[in-house]
Amino acid sequence: MTIRHYKIKSVVTAFIPLLFIVTEVNAQIGLGVQNPTNPVEIKTDAGKVIIDKTGKVGVLLANPKVAIDLRGGSNGSVAIGNTDKTASQAGAGALRYVASPAIGVKGYLEFSDGTNWVSFYPKGKPRIVVMAKKITQDTYVFESATPSEIGTKSGIVQRRSSYLTNWTEVLDSDSGVPTTNFTPATGEFIAPRDGVYFATFTFALQPSQVNTGGNNQTEAIWEVRSPAGIITQRVKTNNGYASDTGASPNVVPVGSACTVSVYLNKGDKLRPFTWITVGFDGTISQFDISGSGGYNALTIVEQ
Structure with missing residues (x-):
């Protein structure tokens, strides 16, 4: 029993440095991609989703220009939901969608200026x-x-x-x-x-x-x-x-x-x-x- 325990411990001890060696050598992660050139590449039926070396995310786009770039195809839209957080809690620059059938525009976007939610009405101010x-x-x-x-x-x-x-x-x-x-x-x-x-x-x-x-x-x-x-x-x-x-x-x-x-x-x-x-x-x-x-x-x- 003692000999068996010693052998298993030796294998584990030897394997731990190997993990660090593999992580250092292979800095890219590829899901469905054999030789990724970016830190993260994910293959989908429509194309690749990547995270480049500067941390930008590109959806179906090889060279994202902003933090999240969705301009790689005709369906590059983004969905925004609502939140009960105050503008202060969400922080300046946060966006939310307000579904409001009580007003004529039906729904609209708001952004936080850090203190208040500021509304943007696509058809002008509700009247x-x-x-x-x-x-x-x-x-x-x-x-x-x-x-x-x-x-x-x-x-x-x-x-x-x-x-x-x-x-x-x-x-x-x-x-x-x-x-x-x-x-x-x-x-x-x-x-x-x-x-x-x-x-x-x-x-x-x-x-x-x-x-x-x-x-x-x-x-x-x-x-x-x-x-x-x-x-x-x-x-x-x-x-x-x-x-x-x-x-x-x-x-x-x-x-x-x-x-x-x-x-x-x-x-x-x-x-x-x-x-x-x-x-x-x-x-x-x-x-x-x-x-x-x-x-x-x-x-x-x-x-």
Whole structure:
């Protein structure tokens, strides 16, 4: 038993230096290649993948020019996946692919500048566009009213805050792809992402006589609410009118418009409403919906 153990130990001891000798002599590794000329050469059905003496990788390419060179054939593409790492964790110069069906471009690349992920959009910056017109008399009284007055009305109630409801949607798009950021029934827009939004809406009432008081005015108002429904901003436009237009048929068109640029956080709600006090006959004023609602329209565009 002792003699056998001694012989095996001798063979192992003799073999270890031989490994070092082989490694030093044959510095190239070839897989499917008998006489590699590069440190690493791998034979594939399409051609060779090599690592040259400078550490560059060439795929189907004998002389790579950059760290990884894929320009050796017509199918020399590279695939990049997503990552949950922050830009700082990934490091400056890292790339990732973001599959985002929520925006019109569907997917895009981002690179890390060491602090933030910076997006590259092949079709330009994603842009929300909403367009709608109003050809109904529907409003919803919600403020400055008694409990019995709150609710859906036909027309605008004097001295009451009223949302403009039941719009006809013309366009609700994210970079050309249809979306549902705007709800025509309520007139409410919900921001799908943080950003600055340009918004404008107009309304006009059926021409009538303005015959009472000196405090005639119409207000077009954009309201911003948080996702929790808290009012964070209101922007108003006030139009005044003469106190007395005289007897019939001296009627005048009455209306207003409001244009804003507002910063919305994701989930914020943007909605138009009106408040009027005009000396018309009666307490409810009707929209002028002639011309297919051309006087009553809204547009929201992401900047």
